Amino acid sequence: MNASLPDPAKITIPAELLPADGRFGCGPSKVRHEQVDAVVAARDTVLGTSHRKPAVKGLVGDVRSKLAALFGLAEGWEMVLGDGGSTVFWDVATFGLIKERSQHLAFGEFSSKFAEAASTAPHLSAPTVISSEAGSHPEAIVERGIDTYALTHNETSTGVAMQLQRPAAPDSDAIVVVDATSGAGGLHWDPSEVDVYYFAPQKCFASDGGLWFAACSPAGIERIESIGESNRWRPASLDLKIALDNSRKNQTYNTPAVTTLLLLDSQLDWMLDNGGLDFAAGRSESSAQILYGWAESRDWAAPFVTDPSKRSNVVGTIDLDDSIDAAAVSAVLRANGILDTEAYRKLGRNQLRIGMFPAIDPADIEALTACIDYVVT
Ligand SMILES: *Cc1c(COP(=O)(O)O)cnc(C)c1O
Numbered sequence: 001m002n003a004s005l006p007d008p009a010k011i012t013i014p015a016e017l018l019p020a021d022g023r024f025g026c027g028p029s030k031v032r033h034e035q036v037d038a039v040v041a042a043r044d045t046v047l048g049t050s051h052r053k054p055a056v057k058g059l060v061g062d063v064r065s066k067l068a069a070l071f072g073l074a075e076g077w078e079m080v081l082g083d084g085g086s087t088v089f090w091d092v093a094t095f096g097l098i099k100e101r102s103q104h105l106a107f108g109e110f111s112s113k114f115a116e117a118a119s120t121a122p123h124l125s126a127p128t129v130i131s132s133e134a135g136s137h138p139e140a141i142v143e144r145g146i147d148t149y150a151l152t153h154n155e156t157s158t159g160v161a162m163q164l165q166r167p168a169a170p171d172s173d174a175i176v177v178v179d180a181t182s183g184a185g186g187l188h189w190d191p192s193e194v195d196v197y198y199f200a201p202q203k204c205f206a207s208d209g210g211l212w213f214a215a216c217s218p219a220g221i222e223r224i225e226s227i228g229e230s231n232r233w234r235p236a237s238l239d240l241k242i243a244l245d246n247s248r249k250n251q252t253y254n255t256p257a258v259t260t261l262l263l264l265d266s267q268l269d270w271m272l273d274n275g276g277l278d279f280a281a282g283r284s285e286s287s288a289q290i291l292y293g294w295a296e297s298r299d300w301a302a303p304f305v306t307d308p309s310k311r312s313n314v315v316g317t318i319d320l321d322d323s324i325d326a327a328a329v330s331a332v333l334r335a336n337g338i339l340d341t342e343a344y345r346k347l348g349r350n351q352l353r354i355g356m357f358p359a360i361d362p363a364d365i366e367a368l369t370a371c372i373d374y375v376v377t
Pocket of ligand 1: 027084085086087088110111152154155156179180181182200209210
């Protein structure tokens with residue numbers, strides 16, 4: 001396909017090639033119909049009822065304990081939640097997690113934004129920011145005086161995933177804080193390597209936006225408590241100690257997104273009933289094998305992330321040959337009901353970006369590759 005590309009609306013992909021579900025976005029991402037049914041089932045008992053009464057508090061408690069079960073969290077870990085999503089959590093962290101100085105691995109849009117938030121916070125010292133080219137990730141380097149190491153499980157803008165590992169011999173009270181927004185629920189991790197693992201539920205958990213969740217180790221809780229006792233000014237809506245105190249009562253400081261909680265609860269049931277994180281991460285891994293294997297077998301396509309060990313199982317980025325306009329391919333797919341395969345805007349590459357979250361059926365990834373073949377060749 002090239003400059004002579006016909007009107008996208010005029011290319012009809014044969015129905016037998018189409019995926020059963022055409023949603024391949026990287027967030028918000030495919031919501032399973034059963035999750036929507038669960039919302040409907042709660043329409044008279046949970047929706048439109050007080051978040052200070054047992055129905056919604058019970059839902060918050062269920063979500064907290066199911067997340068702890070999914071991640072296999074040990075005694076002493078706590079699930080904390082609040083309003084605003086992961087972007088708001090960066091501000092929460094600058095007020096309530098970073099004591100004085102943080103180190104950030106910046107390897108894409110999202111990891112850079114947290115680094116930026118810490119850099120501009122007037123009450124913190126300038127952080128160390130270790131960057132790498134898009135399509136790879138740097139490693140943390142132990143430094144004296146760093147109290148918070150900020151890692152990103154999956155950089156959604158580039159399709160790079162990293163193994164979570166505590167840096168060797170950091171300062172004794174240093175904590176490891178991980179943006180797991182697009183990785184949580186679709187990638188394995190070892191809690192012993194992490195202190196705060198935070199995310200929003202509109203990616204692997206197939207829910208909607210508006211909330212943040214943070215799995216906190218005993219050391220993470222200790223940090224929250226110690227800053228909570230200090231006299232550092234914190235806006236109440238961004239105060240992690242207030243969020244912790246409310247979470248322990250299965251509440252949020254202000255009104256939560258109840259529908260988001262219902263969608264999340266249903267997805268957690270689906271994951272846990274089918275085998276937990278092994279099941280969920282296994283589905284994403286199957287999808288990734290299909291997608292990357294396909295791209296490597298086409299001479300006009302290639303995985304953007306050259307090191308296979310850094311390729312994400314949940315967000316696939318596929319470069320197309322310059323002779324093929326990737327944006328035009330996405331436009332044709334869109335006209336045929338296959339949505340959100342466009343590259344991340346600011347990355348500026350001739351690329352498709354494909355969500356492979358657990359809700360997305362590996363058979364649909366297979367069908368998607370057949371549709372791309374049909375459009376391109
Ligand atoms: C989507 C995403 C965010 C932003 O999440 P919001 O809930 O929209 O604020 C942050 N970090 C990563 C890695 C993401 O994928």
